[in-house]
Amino acid sequence: MALNARLELRQGQSLVITPQLQQAIKLLQLSNLELDAFVEAEIERNPLLTREDQDGDVVRDEPTAADVGSAEPSPDMAPGGRAEADLDVRHDDLYADASPGDRATGDAGDAAQTGPGDAGGAVDWSRATRGGSFDTDGEGLDGRLAHQETLTDRLTQQASMAGFTPPERIIAETLIGGVDDGGYLRLDLAETADRLGCPLERVEQVLTRLHGFEPTGVFARDVRECLYLQLREKDRCDPAMMALLDNLELVARRDFPGLRRACGVEDEDLRDMIKEIRALTPRPGAAFGSEPAVPVVPDVFVREDALVGWRVELNADTLPRLLVDQRYHALVSKGARTDQEKTFVADCMANASWLVKSLDQRAKTILKVSSEIVRQQDAFLAYGVEHLRPLNLKTVADAIGMHESTVSRVTSHKYIATPRGVFELKFFFTSAISACDGGASHSAEAVRHRIKAMIDAERGGDEVLSDDRIVDLLKDTGIEIARRTVAKYREAMRIPSSVDRKRRLNQAC
Numbered sequence: 001m002a003l004n005a006r007l008e009l010r011q012g013q014s015l016v017i018t019p020q021l022q023q024a025i026k027l028l029q030l031s032n033l034e035l036d037a038f039v040e041a042e043i044e045r046n047p048l049l050t051r052e053d054q055d056g057d058v059v060r061d062e063p064t065a066a067d068v069g070s071a072e073p074s075p076d077m078a079p080g081g082r083a084e085a086d087l088d089v090r091h092d093d094l095y096a097d098a099s100p101g102d103r104a105t106g107d108a109g110d111a112a113q114t115g116p117g118d119a120g121g122a123v124d125w126s127r128a129t130r131g132g133s134f135d136t137d138g139e140g141l142d143g144r145l146a147h148q149e150t151l152t153d154r155l156t157q158q159a160s161m162a163g164f165t166p167p168e169r170i171i172a173e174t175l176i177g178g179v180d181d182g183g184y185l186r187l188d189l190a191e192t193a194d195r196l197g198c199p200l201e202r203v204e205q206v207l208t209r210l211h212g213f214e215p216t217g218v219f220a221r222d223v224r225e226c227l228y229l230q231l232r233e234k235d236r237c238d239p240a241m242m243a244l245l246d247n248l249e250l251v252a253r254r255d256f257p258g259l260r261r262a263c264g265v266e267d268e269d270l271r272d273m274i275k276e277i278r279a280l281t282p283r284p285g286a287a288f289g290s291e292p293a294v295p296v297v298p299d300v301f302v303r304e305d306a307l308v309g310w311r312v313e314l315n316a317d318t319l320p321r322l323l324v325d326q327r328y329h330a331l332v333s334k335g336a337r338t339d340q341e342k343t344f345v346a347d348c349m350a351n352a353s354w355l356v357k358s359l360d361q362r363a364k365t366i367l368k369v370s371s372e373i374v375r376q377q378d379a380f381l382a383y384g385v386e387h388l389r390p391l392n393l394k395t396v397a398d399a400i401g402m403h404e405s406t407v408s409r410v411t412s413h414k415y416i417a418t419p420r421g422v423f424e425l426k427f428f429f430t431s432a433i434s435a436c437d438g439g440a441s442h443s444a445e446a447v448r449h450r451i452k453a454m455i456d457a458e459r460g461g462d463e464v465l466s467d468d469r470i471v472d473l474l475k476d477t478g479i480e481i482a483r484r485t486v487a488k489y490r491e492a493m494r495i496p497s498s499v500d501r502k503r504r505l506n507q508a509c
Contacts, residue, residue, distance in 0.1 A: 024358045028365065028406065031413035032297055032318035039320040039359075048329050048352045052321035151183060151218070151288040152176060158213045164206070171196060171206045175219065183218040183285030184226070217284035224248060230280045240265050244273050251277065253496075254503050298417035300370040300425075302381065310378060312371045315417075319363055324352045365402075369410045372396050373428050380428075381418055386450065388443040390432030436480045447479060448489045455495055464502040 017025075030038060043049045159172045174196060178187030189207065193200040210219045216233050220226035224245050231237050231245075243263045244251070250258045251274060260270055299318050305311040329349055336342045373396060379387035393404040393411075400407075411425035432441035451470060458464050465473070467486045474481050490497075496504070 020354050020358075023354070024361065025409065027358050027362045029409040029412050032299055032315075034413075035318075036320065039322060042351075042355060043322075046348050046352055046355075047332070048325055048348045049355070050323050050325045050328075052323050149288060151179065151181065151285040154215075154288060155179065155210075155213055155218065159210075162209065164209075167198065168202075168206050171198065171203055172210060175203075175207060175210060179219060179285070181285055181288075182283040183215065183220070185219045185221050215284040215287065217281065220284075223282050226282060226284065227277060227280050230284075231276075236276065240269070241273060241276075244277065253500055296415050296422055298415045298422050299366060300414070300416040302370075302374055302416060302418045304381075304419060310374050310381060312367065312374050314363055314367055320359060322356055322359060324349070324356055365406070366410055366414060368400050369396060369402075369407055370414075370416060370425065372400050373411075373416075373425060377428050381420065384420070386446050388428070388430060388446045390441045390443045391429050392431075393429065433485075434480045435478050436475055442479050444489075447474070447481065448493065450474065450477075450479075451486060451489055452493055452495070455490075455501070458501065458505065464498050464505065466498040 027035065027038070043051065155176045156173070159169065159176060162172070164172055171192075174192060175185060175187060178185055178192070180186050185207075189203050190200055193203045196203070207219060211229055213219070217226040217229045220229060227248075228237065228242075228245055231241060240263045244259065247259060247262045250262065256267070256270065259274075260267065263270060263273070265273070297315070297318055299315055301313045301315060303311045303313070329345070332345055333342075336345050373391070374381070376391055376396070376399075377389060379389060393407045397404045397407045411429070414425045415422055416425055427445075430443040430445045433444055433447050434441055451474075454465055454470060454473065467483050467490070470486050471481060471483050474486075495501075
């Protein structure tokens with residue numbers, strides 16, 4: 001069969017994601033803080049955008065028509081830009097970056113501390129030389145006094161006075177950069193030595209000297225080493241104490257008979273050793289400054305109304321008050337002379353108009369999704385978590401005529417303030433657990449709440465409930481659940497097993 005080239009015309013339909021649609025999708029999944037930063041960046045690059053203050057007045061610096069010639073369009077501005085919007089969404093695990101001390105103490109979710117970036121601009125030497133003036137726009141005296149020393153600052157200061165040779169100083173700075181907020185070393189020594197091109201023994205020698213830095217316990221690679229460094233400073237590393245450090249899992253389980261056998265001490269000595277261990281800190285770096293915690297600002301308010309039931313309202317403080325300055329557009333349009341200037345003004349007008357429409361559509365979509373969630377979970381708002389219904393994205397999407405992906409983006413990083421507290425919208429989406437009698441399913445969150453309530457009501461002795469006993473009690477209330485599911489929920493709530501709970505209750509009595 002002969003091969004030849006030919007031209008063909010084919011007609012078909014396909015979905016094309018335009019830059020405008022990409023921008024609208026990106027706005028949906030932004031939190032209120034990210035949205036505010038995005039809007040500020042758009043105002044900086046688009047002279048036709050301006051904010052409206054609380055009194056309805058337009059807030060902007062008065063520019064001139066000459067500004068048009070000096071401005072240049074940004075390549076990633078939608079809809080006239082060429083670059084595509086970033087649609088990547090990442091969901092990090094709560095303990096993905098937790099230090100060993102976090103896992104040991106149950107703390108997690110601390111943000112990783114990052115250093116300041118380069119300004120990238122020219123330095124105003126006239127302002128820089130006026131340090132100490134109270135009428136400058138810089139940090140000022142109050143800002144300097146409020147500055148909190150970080151763990152990296154303290155370790156770097158000590159390294160500069162430790163008498164390291166230049167190669168050792170490079171190794172020390174590399175190891176300091178691998179210390180997390182809790183004070184633990186998160187670097188692999190073999191990989192670090194290979195990357196720096198030096199013997200592993202030399203890295204270990206530098207690390208040994210760094211173990212003497214303050215606060216005591218920094219540069220440890222696990223909880224045992226952290227506690228060992230603190231005990232070593234107190235000259236308390238006797239064989240019995242070292243045996244106790246080697247059996248920290250028995251301390252966590254309160255297995256005192258096993259600890260007595262491992263350490264070879266009496267009850268009174270064991271109590272003193274455990275008391276001494278508990279006086280140490282598993283996170284020596286926690287006392288230093290880190291990134292400040294950002295309070296949660298709800299995007300939606302839910303209030304009880306005697307006439308309409310539950311009233312759902314958007315938080316106006318989190319909505320950007322953005323306007324297109326038509327007067328300024330008319331001014332710069334008259335001042336545009338070249339084709340490039342006219343094209344830039346037209347692109348800015350199109351971008352500004354589309355952004356304002358996208359923000360308005362985003363607010364309407366959030367309100368629509370939140371209203372449906374409140375309608376589905378009205379029993380929770382009225383009676384509590386035990387009445388939380390099973391809910392998934394498809395149920396909400398079908399009810400409001402949207403796609404599941406849209407509902408997922410809307411509920412990401414959005415919070416709702418209810419009479420029962422502030423919750424992330426994702427909280428209301430829980431899996432279903434079937435009922436024994438074939439009735440309505442139960443929410444997994446409600447079942448977890450019941451399990452916790454049962455365990456909190458324990459009084460010791462025979463009243464301590466095993467996982468099998470909890471399964472039987474839940475079945476009596478019409479909830480069909482497996483024992484392994486009960487164990488999974490219990491461990492997720494960090495509740496010990498029935499054996500450990502019974503031992504603790506008996507000791508308390």
